[in-house]
Amino acid sequence: MKKLALFALPAALALALSTTALAADGKAVYSDNCTKCHGDDGKGATKMGAKLGARDYSDAAVQAAFTDDQAFKSIKEGMKKDEKTLMKASELADEDIKASIAYLRTLKK
Numbered sequence: 001m002k003k004l005a006l007f008a009l010p011a012a013l014a015l016a017l018s019t020t021a022l023a024a025d026g027k028a029v030y031s032d033n034c035t036k037c038h039g040d041d042g043k044g045a046t047k048m049g050a051k052l053g054a055r056d057y058s059d060a061a062v063q064a065a066f067t068d069d070q071a072f073k074s075i076k077e078g079m080k081k082d083e084k085t086l087m088k089a090s091e092l093a094d095e096d097i098k099a100s101i102a103y104l105r106t107l108k109k
């Protein structure tokens with residue numbers, strides 16, 4: 001039993017580390033590029049968020065209203081409503097955009 005645990009430990013550790021690294025990336029991208037409007041908690045309760053009408057991404061119904069692909073397109077190409085720019089087209093790398101969306105998904109309550 002002890003032996004088995006010793007063998008399993010490195011694998012479990014490696015898995016934990018790799019998933020943490022992935023989540024951390026998205027979180028870093030999100031913190032640097034998205035919180036200004038969407039807030040740390042995704043609720044959009046920031047000055048910019050309120051002004052632009054950012055939705056509450058902790059709300060499951062809001063998260064269900066768009067697919068990852070849609071979100072990607074909106075972030076990559078920007079989002080407009082009438083003549084008002086809601087989100088500017090992002091200059092982030094595709095991988096970073098995807099990571100930030102994955103992180104945003106974790107903010108759903």
Ligand code: HEC
Pocket residue numbers: 029030033034035036037038044048052053054055056065066070071074075079086087088090097100101104
């Ligand atoms: C200048 C403010 C601002 C910044 C910065 C910003 N957003 Fe947005 N975002 C908005 C507004 C406003 C909307 C439209 C209202 C809404 O859906 O919340 C929006 C919409 C979205 C949507 C919904 C897309 C859809 O098709 O319905 C997602 C997902 C999103 N933002 C994610 C992000 C991510 C991830 C980042 C960082 C990479 C980011 N936003 C940066 C303001 C911003």
